[in-house]
Amino acid sequence: MNTHFPLKHATLLIALSAVYPLQAHALAGVAQFTAGEVNLRQTDGRTTALTKGGDIDSGHAIVTGPNGRAQVKFTDGGLVSLQPNTEFKIASYVDQNDPKQDRFLVDLLRGSMRAITGLIGKRNRDNYKLTTTTATIGIRGSGFKVGYNPDGSLGITSELDKIEVCNLSGCIGLVAGESVKVVDSATPPVRTSEQPKTDTPAAPKDSNASGEKVKETGKAEVVEEVKPVTTKTVETKKVEEVKTETKVVEPVKRTFTDVRVAAVGTNGSTAYNITSNSGATTQFSDNKLLMTEDASGGFGKWYESGTVQAEANFKSSGNVSDANFIGWGMWTSGTREYLGTTLLSNVHYVAGRPTAQTEMNTLMLAGGSATYSLIGSTPPTRGSGTGTLNSATFSVSFTSTSFTVSSAVNTSYGNFTDSATGNTPNFAGTYIRGLFIGTNAAFAGMTYNKDFGSGPVAGALAFKK
Numbered sequence: 001m002n003t004h005f006p007l008k009h010a011t012l013l014i015a016l017s018a019v020y021p022l023q024a025h026a027l028a029g030v031a032q033f034t035a036g037e038v039n040l041r042q043t044d045g046r047t048t049a050l051t052k053g054g055d056i057d058s059g060h061a062i063v064t065g066p067n068g069r070a071q072v073k074f075t076d077g078g079l080v081s082l083q084p085n086t087e088f089k090i091a092s093y094v095d096q097n098d099p100k101q102d103r104f105l106v107d108l109l110r111g112s113m114r115a116i117t118g119l120i121g122k123r124n125r126d127n128y129k130l131t132t133t134t135a136t137i138g139i140r141g142s143g144f145k146v147g148y149n150p151d152g153s154l155g156i157t158s159e160l161d162k163i164e165v166c167n168l169s170g171c172i173g174l175v176a177g178e179s180v181k182v183v184d185s186a187t188p189p190v191r192t193s194e195q196p197k198t199d200t201p202a203a204p205k206d207s208n209a210s211g212e213k214v215k216e217t218g219k220a221e222v223v224e225e226v227k228p229v230t231t232k233t234v235e236t237k238k239v240e241e242v243k244t245e246t247k248v249v250e251p252v253k254r255t256f257t258d259v260r261v262a263a264v265g266t267n268g269s270t271a272y273n274i275t276s277n278s279g280a281t282t283q284f285s286d287n288k289l290l291m292t293e294d295a296s297g298g299f300g301k302w303y304e305s306g307t308v309q310a311e312a313n314f315k316s317s318g319n320v321s322d323a324n325f326i327g328w329g330m331w332t333s334g335t336r337e338y339l340g341t342t343l344l345s346n347v348h349y350v351a352g353r354p355t356a357q358t359e360m361n362t363l364m365l366a367g368g369s370a371t372y373s374l375i376g377s378t379p380p381t382r383g384s385g386t387g388t389l390n391s392a393t394f395s396v397s398f399t400s401t402s403f404t405v406s407s408a409v410n411t412s413y414g415n416f417t418d419s420a421t422g423n424t425p426n427f428a429g430t431y432i433r434g435l436f437i438g439t440n441a442a443f444a445g446m447t448y449n450k451d452f453g454s455g456p457v458a459g460a461l462a463f464k465k
Contacts, residue, residue: 028056028093029074036084037065061089064111078104078118083147086111091131099124107131112147112196116160135167135182135189144174147196154182155196156189162319165189170312173286173319188312253290254320255283260426261292261351262434263302264447264458265334265344266381271449271456272336272344274299275426275433282351287327288314289351300338302347304331315376317443317464324438326352326445328462330378346381348460350445352437354425359440360403364423369397372444372463380411380459387412387457394444394463407432407446411459414452441465 031038031054040050043059050062056072062082064070070082075095082088087109094103097119104120108130121128121139130137130146134154137146143160156165158174165172165180169188172180179196180189259282262275276282276292276299283291288311291303314329327350334347372394380387390410397404405427408417420429425436434446442465449458 027075028058028060028090028095029072029078030055031070032073032079033069033071035069036067038068038070038082039063039065056090058090058093061087063087074104074118074120076102076104076118076120078120079116080106081114083112086113088113095120097123099127102127104128105131108146108148109133110148112145114145114159115143117142132182134185135165138164138166145196149181149196153184155192155194156180156182157195162321164319170315171287172311173321175321188310253283253285255281256320257281257295258353259284259320259325259351260354260435261289261302261349262426262445262447262460263292263347263349264433264449264460265302265331265336265347266383266449266456266458267342267344269451269455271451271458272342273433273447273449274302275428275435277426278354284320284327286311286314287316287320287325288329289327289349292351297338300336302334302336302344304333304347305335305343306331306333315462317375317462323353324442326350326437326443326462328376328378328445328460330381330460345384346458348378348381348447348458350434350447350460350462352435352443352445355436355438355441357424360423360425360436363441364398364403365400367398367400369395370441370465371395372465374461375443375464376462378460380413380457382413382455382457389459389461392461392463394446394461396441396444403427405429405432405434405444407448407461409448409459409461411457413457414450416448416450418448 031050031052034050034052038050039047041047041061041063062070064082064084064086066084068084072080089107089109091107092103092105094101096102102120102123104127117128117139125139128139132154137144137156144158144163146156149155157179158176160176163174165174167182168186172189174180179192179194181192182189257279260276260280261282264271264273276294279295281293281295282289293301309332314327316325316327318325329349331347334344336342336344374392377389380389393408395406402421402423404419404421406419416431418429418431420427420432427434431450432446432448434444437443437445444463447460449456
């Protein structure tokens with residue numbers, strides 16, 4: 001059976017939409033497969049049995065029983081496979097082929113599921129969210145699985161490309177094959193080798209269970225094939241559940257040569273600065289910078305030392321693998337290896353992929369100016385003290401062959417203005433150093449240090465155009 005929506009019904013759908021607004025009755029998808037007990041809870045609270053081919057609307061909830069399984073195909077081509085004892089609600093679904101209006105906002109209240117992202121996630125990944133009782137999952141790729149453990153914790157695995165898991169403690173990015181366990185809404189997710197328990201005892205075959213295609217064995221061809229129940233299978237699963245334990249593994253460290261860093265750290269009354277160039281090596285754990293090193297020895301090697309700061313303390317826009325990634329943070333202590341070893345305090349940094357020189361040339365040739373908004377910062381520090389950033393501004397003016405950036409920084413320690421002129425992604429002034437990041441200089445990252453009379457005040461700022 002073809003589950004795509006036929007073009008010949010387009011006129012009818014348009015006519016109906018004039019009578020029934022999309023928000024009031026927005027078709028989200030259809031049930032491609034059901035087996036066992038599967039119910040659909042309407043927006044008015046009524047519950048009906050959900051069978052293959054049944055419509056599912058925005059606002060509906062799908063509830064599977066102890067032997068229930070279901071697979072839903074959404075109008076944007078996305079797929080969700082639900083396991084037994086699962087409650088899955090479509091909080092808000094809009095598929096209008098408009099990145100600004102499209103939404104895929106769903107809730108997993110209990111149970112487990114697998115998901116493959118459709119076109120909504122590709123048009124605007126920020127509008128694709130899965131909410132659970134302890135965390136929110138946003139996509140940076142196209143596939144993941146998630147399930148509640150018996151102790152109430154949540155297991156999440158990225159299966160295709162990247163996802164981002166967030167709760168009150170911050171966000172953590174996962175690439176394909178990586179897993180985390182979320183204990184509660186306030187505790188940072190913990191990396192683990194254990195994947196969610198989405199493989200569950202199979203439901204007995206009934207007259208309503210069918211898929212789009214049927215194999216020679218007579219079983220429906222779905223994302224997760226229904227397997228016959230045997231006494232041996234059930235006993236084996238019970239043994240596995242008794243022996244289940246979470247294994248915490250070290251954070252995955254990834255090395256890049258296309259990410260640049262601007263950083264400042266202090267040693268007493270001396271401030272040390274870098275703005276790395278092409279070819280420098282950087283190492284990250286999730287979106288936290290661990291180390292940067294100049295292959296040619298120009299600024300040596302900088303790395304976090306002493307008390308290691310939690311990854312949740314380091315913020316970013318995007319994942320470190322994204323083209324427009326910008327990250328920022330502060331090491332409480334660091335080490336600088338260049339013509340000897342220097343211990344540094346409060347190393348502030350911004351990092352990201354620099355804007356291509358060809359794009360910088362185009363921007364300069366076109367001329368004009370742009371104003372950026374502050375999206376993140378580290379708290380300004382002086383010695384062992386921590387102050388407050390009150391405000392910061394950043395703008396750029398382009399000429400045919402160069403640009404001039406202007407910045408004003410207001411802190412509880414004092415205020416200053418500074419400017420810098422350049423023609424590459426990097427720039428440096430009297431008090432500021434930084435770089436343009438992402439496509440067409442979509443972001444700008446900057447560190448600063450200025451001595452107001454009692455030692456250097458330092459910090460890092462991230463801006464978006």
